[in-house]
Amino acid sequence: MNALFVTYSRIGDAVLSTGILGELIRNHPEVRVTVACGPIASPLFSVAPNLIKVIEMPKKKASLHWLDLWWQCAAVHWDILVDLRNSPVSRLLRARKKYIGGTADPSRHRVEHLGAIMDMSPPPSPRLWLNDCHRHVARKLLPENRPILALGPVANWIGKQWDGKKFAELAKRLTSLSGILQDAPVVVLGGPNERDQTEAVTQLIPSDQRVDLVGKIDLLTACAVLRQCALFVGNDSGLMHIAAASGIATLGLFGPSREEHYAPWGPCSAVVRTKLNYGExxxxxxxxxxTTGSLMGSLTVDDVEVSANKLWRKAMREQVA
Structure with missing residues (x-):
């Protein structure tokens, strides 16, 4: 059985789609999967079970990337075609069963929307697949047997970026003698082109406490790192969704994006948003x-600290239960 899974170019959207891919594989253990997505998101699927290959689709003028995908897939007899992009390819390729994405329901979270495309209710939660190499590298990077705070001060748009100095102040409070993560190491994460977004944070966290991994590890190693952390606090970003999929307590910071659509989806996740709502x-x-600058200014360190403390207490209660 052959399945083509056409998913998104952005990391966050691609992460949210991994739940339905995982459920597809679970329901059809003999399936051979081909994933098509953008180059930035492709590493997320590199060690997925039953994977034959990942087809990277760099965007081209006149949407010629879709023609390239058709050319690579036309000779295969597809049993299942999942096209979350609602692209021309799903009209041109032949398949025994097709699941084609449409306009998202504005009242639903994106995970619920994706589940509905494949008639999966309740919708399966996002999941990421790692190998021993990812886990080994992560263990080498982090101190053992200590709770760790992870920060994600990055976002794909400046409007969603909370002030780096506020991230540093938050870390100071959470890891203080009276904090929920007393004397914890602080991991700072970000991509290879996001150093400028993280500089204010890394400069203000003491060197003996800071673990600066910005631009130093791949996406799946970042997931392995996050699985060893106790709490993640970060902007609405792909990294936030990776944290939630890793299963740790995840607090997403929201302003000019809709938490009803993109809140972190995980067993212990929460959001805190600016005093101004999305429309404002x-x-x-x-x-x-x-041309806008950051739109996160009305979100205070006090607000985030209160939410982080509340989420941490919830995580501890669930751990005991």
Whole structure:
């Protein structure tokens, strides 16, 4: 049985789609899977079970990347075709069964929307697959037998970026003698092109406490690192979704994005947002997403600290239960 799984180019959206892929594989253990996605997201699927290959689709003019995908897939007899992008390819390729994404229901979380495409209720939670190499590298990078705080001060748009100095102050409070993670190491995560977004954080966290992994590890090693952490606090980003999928307590910081659609989806996740709602942030006079600075200014360190403490207490209660 052959299945083609056409998913997203952005890391966060691709992570959210992994739940239905995992359920597809669980329901059809003999299936041979081909994944098609953007180059940035492709490493997420590199060690997925039953994987034949990942087809990377760098965006091309006139949507020629879809023609390239069709060319690579046309000769295969597909039993299942899942096209979350609602692309021309799903119309042109032949398959015994097709699941094609449509316009997202604005009242649903994206995980629920994706589950509905494949008639999966309740929707399966995102999951990421690792190998021993990812886990081994992560163990080498982190201190053993200690609770660890992970920070994700990055986002794909400046409007969603909380002030790096506030991240550093939050880390100071959470790891203080009276904090929930007393004297914990602080891991700072980000991609190879996100050093400028993390500089203010890394400079303000003491060197003997800081584990700076920005641009130093791949996505799945980042997931392995996060699985060893106690708590993640970060902007609405792909990294936030990786943290939630890793199963740790995950607090997402929201402002000019909709938590009802993109809140971290995991067993112990929560959000805290700016005092201004989404409409107030992006609907104001003179707003331009191309020229705006950060829109996270009304989210205070106090707000995030309270939410982090509340989430941590919940995580501890569930751990005991």
């Amino acid at each position: 942030l992006v609907g104001g006079p003179g707003y331009n997403h191309l």
